Amino acid sequence: MxxxxxxxxxxxxxxxxxxxxxxxxxxxxxxxxxxxxxxxxxxxxxxxxxxxxxxxxxxxxxxxxxxxxxxxxxxxxxxxRQPQSQAAVLELHDIRIEVEALGLPYRYERLARLKRRSSADDRALLGLSAPGLVLSLECLHFAGQRPFAHEQRLINLAAVAEAGEEEFLGIAPGPWLIGRVPWSQAEHRIRATAADDHVADALDIETGAPCLVVERRTWSAEHPVTHVRFIYPAESHTLVARFTPSQG
Incomplete structure (x- = not known):
């Protein structure tokens, strides 16, 4: 040499x-x-x-x-590398708050919006017993210049009809829903996955890179409201649960 x-x-x-x-x-x-x-x-x-x-x-x-x-x-x-974000498992958190807690500017981008008749998969995700109209959204949340989380969301338009007229260009669907629909029950599912080509391209990571997936369903009374899937690059996000002993 x-x-x-x-x-x-x-x-x-x-x-x-x-x-x-x-x-x-x-x-x-x-x-x-x-x-x-x-x-x-x-x-x-x-x-x-x-x-x-x-x-x-x-x-x-x-x-x-x-x-x-x-x-x-x-x-x-x-x-x-950015500081690692932490989110509480048992809260309906706003991604903007997560990002700003890191001291970074937040930006949101809607990638896709489609109002359609629900498919069998849609009904399974939302817990619907009959066909109906849903709104499908794909969004991207940024921390500074870096993609922070990829969002895939379904909204049950039978429960939130006004969502069908909202473009979600200036506001993310999460805070929009929280401000309009009182939720009575929520369910979280957490799992790991490998980024497919589409998610890898959106998050600017390698295809197959490990990701953390947080899936959430919410209800208002007995009516399913939304199902959302947040996908984070695994190295940048931590979930935290704080709880007390059962009183049973």
């Missing part, structure tokens, strides 16, 4: 460029000079800056990712 892979530190100690790259980037992150979400220079930029091989740079970035300091995204590069 023609490139110099070591440098002489003060006192004459030989320090590998791999260690120097690790040290320099770690110091910028831990000092706050590079804030969460900051893009790390691309590999070819670091190769030029440190006059080293692409393999050396890749090794350093891989080690930083394993340590949890950065994340490497498909097509986008490497970024300083």
């Amino acid at each position: 023609s490139m110099i892979e070591t440098m002489e530190a003060e006192g004459g100690e030989a320090v590998s460029l791999h260690q120097r790259i690790l040290s320099d980037i770690s110091e910028k992150i831990l000092s706050g000079a590079w804030a969460p979400g900051h893009r790390i220079p691309f590999e070819h930029e670091l190769t030029t800056e440190y006059n080293c091989s692409r393999m050396t740079v890749n090794k350093a970035l891989s080690q930083l990712a394993k340590a949890g300091l950065i994340e490497r995204r498909r097509r986008s590069g490497s970024f300083v």
